[in-house]
Amino acid sequence: MYTSKIEGIGHYVPENIVKNGDLEKIMDTSDKWIVERTGIEERRWFDPEKDTVANMGTRAAKMALERANTDVNEIDFIVFATITPDYFFPGSGVLMQRELGLQGIGALDIRNACSGFIYALSTADQFIKSGMYKTVLVVGAEIQSSALDKSTEGRSSAIIFADGAGAAVLKRNEEGSGVLSTHLHADGDFAEELYMKDPGSSREVRLSKDLLDSGSFNVVMNGNVVFKHAIVRFKEVIEEALLKNELAAEDIDLLIPHQANLRISNFVQKQMGLPENKVFNNIMHVGNTTAASIPIAMSQAWEQGRIKENDLLCLAAFGSGFTWASALIRW
Ligand code: UT7
Secondary structure, three states, X not given: OOEEXXXXXXXXXXXXXXXXXXXXXXXXXXHHHHHHHXXXXXXXXXXXXXXXXXXXXXHHHHHHHHHOOOOHHHOOEEEEEOOOOOOOOOOHHHHHHHHHOOOOOEEEEEOOHHHHHHHHHHHHHHHHHOOOOOEEEEEEEEOOHHHOOOOHHHHHHHOOEOOEEEEEEEEEEOOOOEEEEEEEEEOHHHHHHEEOOOOOOOOOOOOOHHHHHHOOOOOEXXXXXXXXXXXXXXXXXXXXXXXXXXXXXXXXXXXXXXXXXXHHHHHHHHHOOOOHHHEOOOHHHHOEOHHHHHHHHHHHHHHOOOOOOOOEEEEEEEEOOOEEEEEEEEO
């Protein structure tokens, strides 16, 4: 049986840096509050003149391909994780396919929010394991900043969410290492605890002035509920992956949690009994980029020499749905 392996990882973040001090000017918040409660010092918000979800994904993919020493034409399939596609339909996967000049190959969009990249990785891994494809591009890209209520009313979400993209080249591997297992979960009972209601299709009129005024096009998050569930599910899904592979927490060389909130990452690190240097965080500088968060973090960790050949890497995520997921990778 085949396994799959990440041969290259890349990322792109918009040039526009938004510091906490910039937010102090538009809403009632403070640098101190944001740093204490989330760890975030600055984040990137897109430039509408320049950045789209698809073109950020393309830039990340080109970096990943270069690092994987792989020609773009080797790609057999695209799995694109985003909850903020450029169009309501079609998905951004086909737009990126066009930008890469890969007309004809399949492109699938995945809509699992912060767990989206691991869901995408798992999907790509199954296609490779089954023998259907040899090389799959796995992407996470988001523009959240245009759906945030940037007034004081929306501040608990507006200070967290941000924009960016990450991509991985996943290839068939005959050495038995690579992606060891992936674990996917969801609980729709909590769908409305973190969601964006509109443009919903189950309304007689999808778009009206009243709807626009009601704020239903903004991200709504019950931060406390999300936080409490996140810290339980992160630990659970990491332990599930370790158990499946008969490994223990001390075997992990690097844990890359979805960058939801630095307090969540620190909590998970302590719960798992891991030393600080075994958990990678970059939320301080990029914020919470939903499906892009894990591949951006993986790419930056790799650049910093934090991921080495044969390391055991653990990815874990929790987010809207609720959904949660993990992956264990022998690099
Ligand atoms: O990406 C995956 C899904 N998302 C997450 O995992 C996020 C999980 N949740 C969180 O990260 C946190 O719940 C938040 C950062 C969103 C909020 O932090 P918190 O410590 O849970 O704050 P809170 O919502 O309980 O609010 C505490 C206080 C409130 O004031 P009062 O009622 O105590 O007077 C808020 O109004 O802080 C106030 N507050 C703020 N103050 C200044 C909320 N947001 C802000 C803000 N600046 N931006």
